[in-house]
Amino acid sequence: MRTPSQPKEDVIEKLGEAFRRLGYEGATLAKLSLATGLQKASLYHYFPGGKEDMARAVLDQINGVIQEHVIQPLRSNSPPQDRLKQMVKAVDQFYDGGKLNCLIGIFILSASHKLFENDVRLMLKGWIAALAEVGVAMGVKADVAHQRAQQWVTELQGALIITRGLGSKSVFRRTLNRLPEVILGAGNAN
Amino acid sequence: MRTPSQPKEDVIEKLGEAFRRLGYEGATLAKLSLATGLQKASLYHYFPGGKEDMARAVLDQINGVIQEHVIQPLRSNSPPQDRLKQMVKAVDQFYDGGKLNCLIGIFILSASHKLFENDVRLMLKGWIAALAEVGVAMGVKADVAHQRAQQWVTELQGALIITRGLGSKSVFRRTLNRLPEVILGAGNAN
């Protein structure tokens, strides 16, 4: 039980960055070792279950971040419009203006997606539900609000792919800006 | 030059299915061999450049399919509404109702994305441009039409991820149905 050279949280953070860049299959232990600054054996000390264990830790951490920076602000008692703004800001930071891939997407598309499908599903559902609540607080009927929340999360996922595919951040930016109109069903303000 | 046991096209088709299921990194030669019914050495006969070569062939084939079933119908001289309907039908078939992953997304998120980014970008741009033309034919101003086309393709990519993430086809279905309203900017008809 010697003092760790870095907190486990930091290790998980770095693992997350690596998975984002490389995908699950592409993130080899050698690369994860490089990314964390720990030797492979040390990684196994932290994560006895190996790579799958590391991925799960990353997902757990992400889930925490989402809870803190997305769900909680959405459930605060600020005016609904402000809550949306706060979430947009958090999302913008989290994906670094669209430059970073979405780990949820990475895991969904990976060959080993079955390992993580439950965790991923819960995260998506939680996000959508919290967003729908804000819609309701804005006077939208519950089922419609849910549908619109689902649609925006869908757009966001797509935007993170297309942004990288087109090599331009504009789609990401636009998707963030569209949030209020999507939730309010305000039509496409083009 | 003996007669091949199956046309090269069929081999590429099967490779494509494998890449969709497994991702680029996850598609090992052993699995590609299984998927095609050809031994590894035979695959190298068709694709001397190895896995990268196979992926490129798959992308080329997809590009052909898109040209034939998406771009061409969009540029036909049917009424714009019918052109959209035709594309939706093709897309529905192509992704088998949302069950199949999008190869474009797979390659974009893969660790080796740089190998394919040019091909992918061209395909996306071509699709968006053709879709925007239909918008123009419907009376939408060119720049607005382009933005809306871009938005729908974004939604489609997102839908293919979320559909798998939530394990329900409804998001995919909805995205297909939304095409006309997105292009026309008709607001969210929820």
Added chain:
DNA sequence: GTCTATACGTGGATAGAC
């Protein structure tokens, strides 16, 4: 807790028979 060293399977790729 972190390391070096190592085991063992699998990855991509090639040689050469038929």
Added chain:
DNA sequence: GTCTATCCACGTATAGAC
């Protein structure tokens, strides 16, 4: 054109010293 056999690098994972 397809195969079997094989090469070597790299993949995951573990043993054991400090």
